[in-house]
Amino acid sequence: xxxxxxxxxxxxxxxxxxxxxxxxxxxxxxxxxxxxxxxxxxxxxxxxxxxxxxxxxxxxxxxxxxxxxxxxxxxxxxxxxxxxxxxxxxxxxxxxxxxxxxxxxxxxxxxxxxxxxxxxxxxxxxxxxxxxxxxxxxxxxxxxxxxxxxxxxxxxxxxxxxxxxxxxxxxxxxxxxxxxxxxxxxxxxxxxxxxxxxxxxxxxxxxxxxxxxxxxxxxxxxxxxxxxxxxxxxxxxxxxxxxxxxxxxxxxxxxxxxxxxxxxxxxxxxxxxxxxxxxxxxxxxxxxxxxxxxxxxxxxxxxxxxxxxxxxxxxxxxxxxxxxxxxxxxxxxxxxxxxxxxxxxxxxxxxxxxxxxxxxxxxxxxxxxxxxxxxxxxxxxxxxxxxxxxxxxxx
Amino acid sequence: xxxxxxxxxxxxxxxxxxxxxxxxxxxxxxxxxxxxxxxxxxxxxxxxxxxxxxxxxxxxxxxxxxxxxxxxxxxxxxxxxxxxxxxxxxxxxxxxxxxxxxxxxxxxxxxxxxxxxxxxxxxxxxxxxxxxxxxxxxxxxxxxxxxxxxxxxxxxxxxxxxxxxxxxxxxxxxxxxxxxxxxxxxxxxxxxxxxxxxxxxxxxxxxxxxxxxxxxxx
Numbered sequence: 001x002x003x004x005x006x007x008x009x010x011x012x013x014x015x016x017x018x019x020x021x022x023x024x025x026x027x028x029x030x031x032x033x034x035x036x037x038x039x040x041x042x043x044x045x046x047x048x049x050x051x052x053x054x055x056x057x058x059x060x061x062x063x064x065x066x067x068x069x070x071x072x073x074x075x076x077x078x079x080x081x082x083x084x085x086x087x088x089x090x091x092x093x094x095x096x097x098x099x100x101x102x103x104x105x106x107x108x109x110x111x112x113x114x115x116x117x118x119x120x121x122x123x124x125x126x127x128x129x130x131x132x133x134x135x136x137x138x139x140x141x142x143x144x145x146x147x148x149x150x151x152x153x154x155x156x157x158x159x160x161x162x163x164x165x166x167x168x169x170x171x172x173x174x175x176x177x178x179x180x181x182x183x184x185x186x187x188x189x190x191x192x193x194x195x196x197x198x199x200x201x202x203x204x205x206x207x208x209x210x211x212x213x214x215x216x217x218x219x220x221x222x223x224x225x226x227x228x229x230x231x232x233x234x235x236x237x238x239x240x241x242x243x244x245x246x247x248x249x250x251x252x253x254x255x256x257x258x259x260x261x262x263x264x265x266x267x268x269x270x271x272x273x274x275x276x277x278x279x280x281x282x283x284x285x286x287x288x289x290x291x292x293x294x295x296x297x298x299x300x301x302x303x304x305x306x307x308x309x310x311x312x313x314x315x316x317x318x319x320x321x322x323x324x325x326x327x328x329x330x331x332x333x334x335x336x337x338x339x340x341x342x343x344x345x346x347x348x349x350x351x352x353x354x355x356x357x358x359x360x361x362x363x364x365x366x367x368x369x370x371x372x373x374x375x376x377x378x379x380x381x382x383x384x385x386x387x388x389x390x391x392x393x394x395x
Numbered sequence: 396x397x398x399x400x401x402x403x404x405x406x407x408x409x410x411x412x413x414x415x416x417x418x419x420x421x422x423x424x425x426x427x428x429x430x431x432x433x434x435x436x437x438x439x440x441x442x443x444x445x446x447x448x449x450x451x452x453x454x455x456x457x458x459x460x461x462x463x464x465x466x467x468x469x470x471x472x473x474x475x476x477x478x479x480x481x482x483x484x485x486x487x488x489x490x491x492x493x494x495x496x497x498x499x500x501x502x503x504x505x506x507x508x509x510x511x512x513x514x515x516x517x518x519x520x521x522x523x524x525x526x527x528x529x530x531x532x533x534x535x536x537x538x539x540x541x542x543x544x545x546x547x548x549x550x551x552x553x554x555x556x557x558x559x560x561x562x563x564x565x566x567x568x569x570x571x572x573x574x575x576x577x578x579x580x581x582x583x584x585x586x587x588x589x590x591x592x593x594x595x596x597x598x599x600x601x602x603x604x605x606x607x608x609x610x611x612x613x
Contacts, residue, residue, distance in 0.1 A: 003501035003508070007490075014489030344485035347446060348548075349474035350502040351467070358502075 008361035027373030042385040051298035059264040064292040071264035074111035085258035095274035096267040114199025130179030137243025143183040174242035208251035396422040402452035430608025445469035478549035486533040493529035539570035559591040
C-alpha cells in the first residue's frame with residue numbers, strides 16, 4: 001500500500017499542472033455548496049440575532065423590508081423619512097422607549113448614523129479607545145469602520161458633500177473622532193455614529209457662523225433687509241465647517257425640531273402587553289407611519305434567501321454531477337493514454353488488481369488534496385464569514 | 396533448463412501462428428535468436444516468460460511446467476526467476492532512474508524492497524555507469540543510458556533466466572556492444588541463462604549458440 005501511494009504521488013507530482021487543475025476543480029466543487037451553507041447559516045444567525053434584539057421599528061409606511069434593512073443594517077436603500085415628532089409620539093404613549101435613528105448619509109463608504117446616547121446603552125456599545133459622544137461635532141466609530149477609515153480618537157473625519165454643484169446644498173463638516181467602539185460582530189461595527197443634532201447639522205438644518213453685524217458700512221455686496229433694518233455683510237458671514245469648543249455656542253437650528261427628519265425609531269416596549277398596544281396604535285391604514293416586527297420581516301427575507309440557496313444547491317448538484325462525469329471521463333481517457341505504461345508494468349509482473357490499486361491511490365491522493373483545499377477555503381470562509389454575509393446575504 | 400516440446404501458438408483472430416517442435420537451452424547457455432520480422436521471436440520469449448500461453452505443447456523452465464501453471468503462478472514465477480529486457484524499453488517517465496530500477500519491487504507484493512535490494516540497485520547502476528545519475532529522470536538520459544537502466548531493472552531480481560528482446564535495436568554500435576557485453580557478463584557472473592533476440596549479426600560472436608528462427612514453422 002505504501003508503494004502504491006508513493007508511485008501515485010510521483011505520478012501526480014510529475015504531471016503537476018494536470019493534477020492541480022483536477023484538485024482545484026474537485027476542491028471548488030466540494031467547497032461551493034458547503035461555503036454557501038456556511039455563509040447562509042452565518043447570515044441567518046447574524047440577521048436573526050440583530051432582528052431579535054430589536055423589538056419593534058417605527059418608520060414611514062412602505063416597504064417593511066427597506067425600513068428594517070435601513071434601521072438595522074444601515075444599508076444604502078433609504079426608506080422615506082419620518083419626523084422627530086413621530087419618535088416623541090412613541091415615547092409619549094408610555095408603552096415603549098423610543099430610540100430615533102437617522103442613517104441617510106455615508107462617509108467614505110461607511111454609514112453615518114445619527115442616534116441618541118440611549119442607542120449605545122440599548123446595543124451595549126462601549127468605547128474601547130477614546131470617549132463616548134460628548135459634544136456637537138463628535139463621532140464614535142464602529143470597530144471595523146475605524147480600521148477601514150484608518151482613524152483613531154482625536155483624528156478629524158470630513159463628511160462627504162452631498163452635491164458638489166449645489167452651492168446652497170449640504171457642505172462637508174469636519175467631525176472629531178471621540179472614540180472607537182468595541183467589536184460587536186453586528187452592523188454597528190461598520191458605522192460612524194454621531195449625535196442626531198450633528199446629523200441635522202450635516203443635513204443643513206443647523207449651522208454655526210460668525211456674528212451678524214448691525215448697521216456698518218455698505219458695500220456693493222451688502223444686502224439690505226428693510227423689515228429688521230439688519231444689514232448682513234455676506235463677506236463676513238462665515239459658516240463654520242468644523243465644530244470646536246470655541247464656536248459650538250454659535251451653532252443653532254432653524255424651525256421646529258419636531259419636524260426634523262429621522263429614518264426610523266426603535267421602539268423598546270417593556271412587556272408583551274405594551275408591545276401589543278403599541279402595534280395596535282399603528283394599524284390604521286391611513287396612518288403615514290407603520291410599525292414592523294424586525295424578526296418577522298427578517299424571517300421572510302431569510303426564507304427568500306434560503307429558497308434561492310436551495311435553487312443554487314440544485315444547480316450545484318447538477319454541475320457537480322457533470323463535473324464528476326467529466327473527471328471520470330478524463331480519468332478513463334488518461335488510463336487509455338497510459339496504456340503503454342500499464343502494459344510495461346504488467347510485463348514487469350504487476351497484476352491487474354495492482355494496476356487498479358495504483359489508479360485508486362491516485363484518486364485517493366487527489367481526493368485528499370481536494371478535501372484539504374476545501375477545508376482551507378472553508379476556514380477562510382469561516383474567518384471572513386461576517387464580511388461575506390454583509391456582502392452577499394444582507395441586501 | 397528450458398525445454399519446449401511440440402509447441403503451437405496462434406493469436407485469436409489473426410493469421411499468425413507459431414510452431415516449435417523441439418527447442419532446448421542448457422543452464423548458463425547464452426543463445427541468440429535471429430530471424431525475419433513477424434516470425435514469432437518475441438512471441439517465443441513471451442511464451443517462455445509465461446506472459447502468453449500456448450494452445451498446445453509443453454514449456455518447462457528449471458523443470459517447472461509453465462504451461463500447467465495458473466495465471467498468478469506464472470506471474471510469480473516470472474517475477475522471481477526471469478529478467479526481461481523489452482524490445483521497446485519502457486522506463487516510466489515520472490520515476491527517476493533509481494525508482495525505475497527498483498520498480499518491479501514496488502508493484503509486486505512477493506518482492507520486498509529492503510535495504511539490501513536498494514544497495515544492490517545502486518551497485519548495479521554503478522556497474523553500468525549510471526551511479527551518478529540515479530536521481531535523473533529518463534528524459535535527461537541518452538538512449539544508451541536508458542537501455543542500461545532497463546537492463547539494471549531486469550537484473551535486480553537476480554534472475555536465473557535473462558530474456559532480451561531486441562535490447563540493442565535503437566542503439567548506436569558502441570552502445571550495442573556495451574549492452575550485449577553487459578548482459579553476457581551479468582549472465583556469466585550469476586550462471587544465468589541468456590536468450591536474446593537480435594537482428595545484429597555482428598553481436599552474434601558474443602553468444603554460445605545462434606538459433607535461426609527460419610527452422611520453425613511460422
